[in-house]
Amino acid sequence: MVIQDLKVLICDDSMFARKKMNMTISALGINEVFEAADGEEAVAKYKENKPDVVFMDIIMPRITGIEALKQIIEFDPDAKVVMASSVGTQGHLKEALRAGAADFLQKPISDEDTRAILENAAKGVL
Template identity: 50%
Template sequence: MEDLSILVCDDSETIRKQMIDTLGTIGITNVYEASNGEEAIFVCREKEPHLVFMDIIMPKKDGIAALKEIHHQFPHVKVVMASSTSGLAHLKKSKLLGAYSFIQKPISEITLMNIINKYLDERSKSRSKV
């Protein structure tokens, strides 16, 4: 997991820090952060993380708009949408725009591990086919 890079994008500094701490406890140390969709797109351009955990409701550029742009410019970057509200409309729109997954906040360590393991398993399978 040392080569795995993750971007945590949320307008709440507290949530970002909690996620970064949790990722650290499970062995992920290559973590970037952004506080809105504009920053997330910039970080993706500069660092090209493997996974992005993206809040939906944020200032400047919301998660849906950022997802659309990231998916278009960096189709290999997997974006996981996170929301504290269970909006079915957000879920449908996220899936249509190419979201890798959709999770409910607060995000537990088990949820993070499940998504990371799913990503690593898929990456391993795709590499073994080459």
């Protein structure tokens, strides 16, 4: 798959963080980019759009990113969910990886980090 054909879902309660990442992803030529502002919306948008990659914040209102991750993995065990959070403590890392996260990015997230994740996803090695 080429990177431009990927479908990407960005889940973050910060509109600023979503817009910033959306700009980076769109600049790579990816057209199908969806956004969710909390964990519940993330699960719903995943089920609706079946994205190839999900960038998931952890600290969000209603349900957290970890809980949303668990629900997505339950729905689709092959889901590629990358935690993109400000709190990359050992505890959060372990919890996310146990719940099935494909990778973990510590905020602030550079454009290079985002691109590397998407390139790996396109190659099928995420």
